[in-house]
Amino acid sequence: MKLGSAPRAGTAPAQWRWQWVLLAYAALIAASLGSLLAQGDLSFGRNPYQNLVRTLDELSRPSFLDLWFGEPRLEYRSDDGRLLRVEDRRAVEASWLRGLLEATWTTLKIGTLGSFFAGAIALPLGFLAARNAGAPAWLASAVRALLDATRSIHTLVFGLIYVGIVGLGPMAGILAIASHSLGSYGKLYAEAIEQADGNLFESGLALGLAPWQVIAHAMRRGFYPAFVSTHLYLWEFNVRDSTVLGLIGAGGLGLLVSEAVSLFQWERLATLLIVIVALVVAMDRLGAGVRARLLRTAGR
Numbered sequence: 054m055k056l057g058s059a060p061r062a063g064t065a066p067a068q069w070r071w072q073w074v075l076l077a078y079a080a081l082i083a084a085s086l087g088s089l090l091a092q093g094d095l096s097f098g099r100n101p102y103q104n105l106v107r108t109l110d111e112l113s114r115p116s117f118l119d120l121w122f123g124e125p126r127l128e129y130r131s132d133d134g135r136l137l138r139v140e141d142r143r144a145v146e147a148s149w150l151r152g153l154l155e156a157t158w159t160t161l162k163i164g165t166l167g168s169f170f171a172g173a174i175a176l177p178l179g180f181l182a183a184r185n186a187g188a189p190a191w192l193a194s195a196v197r198a199l200l201d202a203t204r205s206i207h208t209l210v211f212g213l214i215y216v217g218i219v220g221l222g223p224m225a226g227i228l229a230i231a232s233h234s235l236g237s238y239g240k241l242y243a244e245a246i247e248q249a250d251g252n253l254f255e256s257g258l259a260l261g262l263a264p265w266q267v268i269a270h271a272m273r274r275g276f277y278p279a280f281v282s283t284h285l286y287l288w289e290f291n292v293r294d295s296t297v298l299g300l301i302g303a304g305g306l307g308l309l310v311s312e313a314v315s316l317f318q319w320e321r322l323a324t325l326l327i328v329i330v331a332l333v334v335a336m337d338r339l340g341a342g343v344r345a346r347l348l349r350t351a352g353r
Contacts, residue, residue: 108319111319111320111323112319112320112322112326113323114320114323115320115323116146116149116320116321116323116324117150117327119142119143119146120143120146120147121143123141123143123145124142125141125143126141150324152309153306153309153325156299156306156308157306157332159223159304159305160295160299160305160306160332161292162227163223163226163227163230163295163298163303163304163305164230164288164295165292167226167229167230167231167234167295168230168231168234168284168287170227171230171232171233171234171235171238171287172234172238172287174235175200175234175235175236175238175239175242176238176242176280178196178199178200178235179239179240179241179242179243179245179246180242180243180246181196182196182200182239182242182243183243183247185246185247196239197243199236199239200236200239200240200243201236201240202236203235203236204233204237204240206232206233207233208229208230208233208298209229209298209300209301211229211232211233212225212226212229212298212301212303213301215228215229215232216301216302216303221303221304222302222304223303223305225302225303226295226299226304226305229303230294233294234287234291237287238287241283241287242280245279245283281343281344282340282344285339285343285344286340288336289340292332292333292336293329293332295307296310296329297310299311306325306328306329309321309325313325
């Protein structure tokens with residue numbers, strides 16, 4: 054249809070449907086705010102400003118600075134003045150930072166392996182779920198239901214389940230990341246297949262190829278960049294998500310975060326947050342560079 058031509062039949066009803074969706078969303082927002090207000094939960098506490106200032110002040114002194122500015126002979130005394138112990142803050146922080154490096158490596162392993170397993174398993178499932186891939190309707194529906202189910206269950210819930218099955222440690226985190234990400238990978242893979250250039254399918258089918266053969270030959274031209282981009286995005290997300298799995302016993306940075314919060318060690322929490330942000334930013338930069346290279350390659 055050329056620009057300026059009359060709208061097709063059904064456009065106005067579609068617009069009305071979207072208006073009803075927006076109205077329903079606005080009603081949900083209003084109902085949520087009204088419920089919180091009626092229950093007295095729409096509050097920031099007694100002294101939000103003072104608490105915010107104190108928290109920001111404590112977070113502004115990350116613990117890693119003790120490597121250079123820590124007290125080499127910090128004395129702990131009782132109320133009556135008796136010397137309890139002497140601590141070298143620089144040595145203590147150096148030991149803690151070595152543990153932080155190991156925890157960071159554990160978090161990276163959990164996110165990486167969980168993403169890899171989820172992506173590998175989701176690849177054939179994405180083909181089966183795609184509506185233009187030629188899979189039987191009953192099988193495609195079953196696969197889509199499986200992907201929806203795994204995507205709807207939070208990673209922490211999967212983590213609690215796997216901790217009960219395989220015990221504490223990184224393996225529970227890897228399985229939790231893989232189980233939750235399976236649905237996201239499969240859905241995005243299926244959408245990439247469904248949005249591929251129709252000419253690839255038409256030419257392949259005209260040559261007598263089966264739908265799965267057409268998809269296999271079109272992988273590099275039509276799907277490969279989208280698949281890699283999807284994997285990089287979810288890999289970055291899973292590395293970030295794996296930082297909290299330590300709260301349930303999977304190890305990694307989440308365990309150190311839980312310890313810091315439990316002991317009110319805000320300086321160490323600040324160091325942990327810096328490491329988490331740096332890790333996620335590094336993953337984002339890596340993904341952006343690879344995606345840009347893929348776009349340049351696909352354009353040639």
